[in-house]
Amino acid sequence: MEARTTRIEREDGAGTSRYVYRIDGAEAELTFRETGDGQIIIDHTGVPDAFRGQGMGAKLVAQAVEDARAAGKTIIPSCSFAAAQFKRHPEWADVRA
Structure with a gap:
């Protein structure tokens, strides 16, 4: 599967938020949480096999x-x-803390 025009969406949650890219039922994600002092902690990047080799993890970061x-x-x-x-x-x- 070749990545089409990349549209990364941000989904804000109560504790953890994420950036996600979806195509054909597959999702690549980067999860993070915000601190009260203007910092963002990136705690996970997950890229399924469908996106491997396309630089999707790097695009999320x-x-x-x-x-x-x-x-x-x-x-x-x-x-x-x-x-x-x-x-x-x-x-x-x-931007690195």
Whole structure:
């Protein structure tokens, strides 16, 4: 399955929120929670086999970075995948807590 135009949606929950991409019944997600001091903690990135090799996990993290930057928030990447993405993208240093 090839990814079409990527439309990542944000779903806010009572405790945990997420960014999600859906296509043909499959979902890729990044879950996070916000702290009261302007920080976002990314705690999980999950990409099903249907999306493997398409950079979907990286796109989810990039969306979180873009939104955090726009909101003046910082990110704590506690998820190992998100932490690795931050290491690959030094231009994100301004939003890393």
